[in-house]
Amino acid sequence: MQYTTDAHNPADPSAVTWNTIGTITPDSDINAEAQTFTHQLNTENDIRLRIIESTGIGTSNRRMNIDNISITHYPEYDFYNGVPKQVANDNITITGGDANYNTAATLGPLPDPNFQASFHRCLTLIGTGPWTINIQNQTAQWAAYKQGGTWHSTAFANSSATLTVPAAKAADIELLTGIGNNPTVPVTLSHFSATMTAENYVQLTWISQTETNLMGYNVYRNSSDDLGSARQICPMIAGTNTSQAQTYVYEDRDLVEDGTYYYWLQNVDL
Numbered sequence: 429m430q431y432t433t434d435a436h437n438p439a440d441p442s443a444v445t446w447n448t449i450g451t452i453t454p455d456s457d458i459n460a461e462a463q464t465f466t467h468q469l470n471t472e473n474d475i476r477l478r479i480i481e482s483t484g485i486g487t488s489n490r491r492m493n494i495d496n497i498s499i500t501h502y503p504e505y506d507f508y509n510g511v512p513k514q515v516a517n518d519n520i521t522i523t524g525g526d527a528n529y530n531t532a533a534t535l536g537p538l539p540d541p542n543f544q545a546s547f548h549r550c551l552t553l554i555g556t557g558p559w560t561i562n563i564q565n566q567t568a569q570w571a572a573y574k575q576g577g578t579w580h581s582t583a584f585a586n587s588s589a590t591l592t593v594p595a596a597k598a599a600d601i602e603l604l605t606g607i608g609n610n611p612t613v614p615v616t617l618s619h620f621s622a623t624m625t626a627e628n629y630v631q632l633t634w635i636s637q638t639e640t641n642l643m644g645y646n647v648y649r650n651s652s653d654d655l656g657s658a659r660q661i662c663p664m665i666a667g668t669n670t671s672q673a674q675t676y677v678y679e680d681r682d683l684v685e686d687g688t689y690y691y692w693l694q695n696v697d698l
Contacts, residue, residue, distance in 0.1 A: 429448070429449055429450050429451075429452070429465065429467070429477065429478075429479050430446040430447060430448050430449065430477070430478050430479075430480065431446070431447055431449055431469060431475045431476065431477050431478075432444050432445055432446050432447065432475065432476050432478075433471070433473040433474065433475055434476075436476070446478065449467045449469060450465055450467050452465050471508070471511065479494060505526035505527060505528055505554070506527060506528045506529050506551075507520065507522045507526060507527040507528070507551075508526055509522065509523060509524070509525055509526050509555075510522075510523045512564075515547060516546065516547065517546050517547075517565050517566070517567065517568070518546055518547045518563055518564070518565050518568070518605055519563065519564040519565070520547075520561065520562070520563050520603075521561070521562045521563075522553070522559055522560070522561050523559065523560045523562075524553075524555065524557050524558055524559035524560055524593075525553055525554045525555025525556070525557065525559055526554045526555070527551050527552065527553050527554060527559075528551065528552050528554065529549055529550065529551060529552075530550040530551055530552045530600055531550075533550035533600060534550075535548060535549070535550060535602060536574065536602060537638075537671040538604070538611060539572075539579055539611050539612050539638060539640040540608060540609060540610075540611045540616055540638060541616070541637065541638060541671070542608055542609075542616070543570075543604075543606055543607070543608040543609070543611045544606050544607040544608055545604060545605070545606040546565060546567075546568050546605045546606045546607070547563075547603065547604065547605045547606070548602065548603070548604045548605075548606075549602070549603055550600065550601070550602055550603075551600070551601050551602075551603050552598060552599070552600050553593060553598060553599040553600075553601065554598060555598070556595055556596065556597055556598075557593060557594060557595040557596055557599060558592055558593060558594050558595045559592070559593040559599070560590060560591070560592050560593075561573070561590065561591040561592075561593065561603065562588065562589070562590045563584075563588070563589050563590075563591075563605055564587055564588055565584065565587060565589075565605055566587050567607065568584050568589070568605045568606055568607060569583065569584055569606070569607050569608065570582070570583055570584065570589070570604075570605065570606065570607075570608070570609075570610055570611055571584065571589035571591055571603075571604065571605045572591070572603075572604045572605075572611050572612050573591050573593060573601045573602060573603050573604065574601060574602040574604075575593065575599060575600070575601045577641070578641055579611070579612035579640065579641070580612065581610055581611060581612040583610075589605070591603075612640070615636050615638070615639055615640075615642055615667075615695045616636060616637040616638045617634060617635065617636055617637070617693075618635050618636070618637050618673070619633065619634055619635040620632075620633070620634040620635075620693055621633050621634075622689075622691055625679065628683075629679050629680060629681045629683070630679070630680040630683060630689070630691075631677060631678075631679050631680075632647065632677070632678045632679070632680065632691060632693075633675065633676070633677050634675075634676050634693060635673055635674065635675050635676075636667075636668075636673070636674050636676070637673050638670075638671050639667050639668060639669045639670055639671075639674065640669065641669070641697055642667035642668075642669055642695060642696070642697065643664070643666070643667060643696040643697060644664040644665050644666045644667045644695075644696050645664065645665045645667065645676065645693055645694065645695055645696065646660050646664050646665075646693075646694040646696060647660065647661055647662050647665070647678055647680075647691065647692070647693060647694075648660055648661065648691065648692040648693075648694065649661045649680065649689055649690065649691050649692075650689070650690050651687055651688070651689055651690070652690065653690050655692055658690070658692060661680060661682060662678060664696060665678065667695075
């Protein structure tokens with residue numbers, strides 16, 4: 429038994445690609461029990477079926493009786509388990525279970541507003557997992573998914589990226605692909621500066637454009653350009669985890685000697 433998704437082409441039958449989905453081996457005893465053949469074909473495309481002889485070997489008096497052919501319509505999924513699906517520039521294959529677009533969910537903001545998304549949709553993964561999501565894209569640089577408020581990312585290599593979603597009783601995720609820096613970096617800074625105040629203190633100012641899964645910031649200082657020997661000069665400054673620009677100011681009042689000082693800012697993830 430074979431199927432094809434190609435249109436009928438009477439002018440050139442060889443242009444049609446047929447895919448074998450099973451073989452029935454007939455019994456030579458005409459009194460034998462009838463054989464039953466079943467197959468589940470996971471596709472959302474229109475198909476044509478054909479049943480043909482696989483070989484011409486044997487006597488000329490060959491005969492095959494076929495009856496009780498039925499086609500059962502199973503639930504439709506947006507992504508069938510193990511079946512690649514082309515969505516714009518992304519070819520997505522989800523294994524471990526089927527998946528549907530979650531139209532009731534609302535997309536959250538991109539963790540990096542400068543990230544150029546190729547695919548960004550809410551999905552419900554069906555089953556108990558784990559699920560593997562393989563994505564083929566010629567131009568994308570990163571793939572990521574968000575589950576339970578936490579982003580997980582992987583870089584594309586040779587136009588391919590694979591994400592693994594751990595086992596759960598169904599899973600609602602956001603799936604993202606595109607171009608730019610790692611989209612799940614917790615902080616995007618647009619400014620970091622140190623200025624002298626009228627009291628000869630050093631005022632540190634930094635501006636974050638977005639924060640995701642951020643616990644806060646540590647500030648380090650050294651009299652040389654050596655982060656390894658720098659010391660933390662204040663308790664951790666709590667982050668705000670907002671997608672809006674946020675300005676932070678810290679004043680260093682512990683300098684006792686003139687000279688050149690170097691400062692570093694460390695973000696601490698949740």
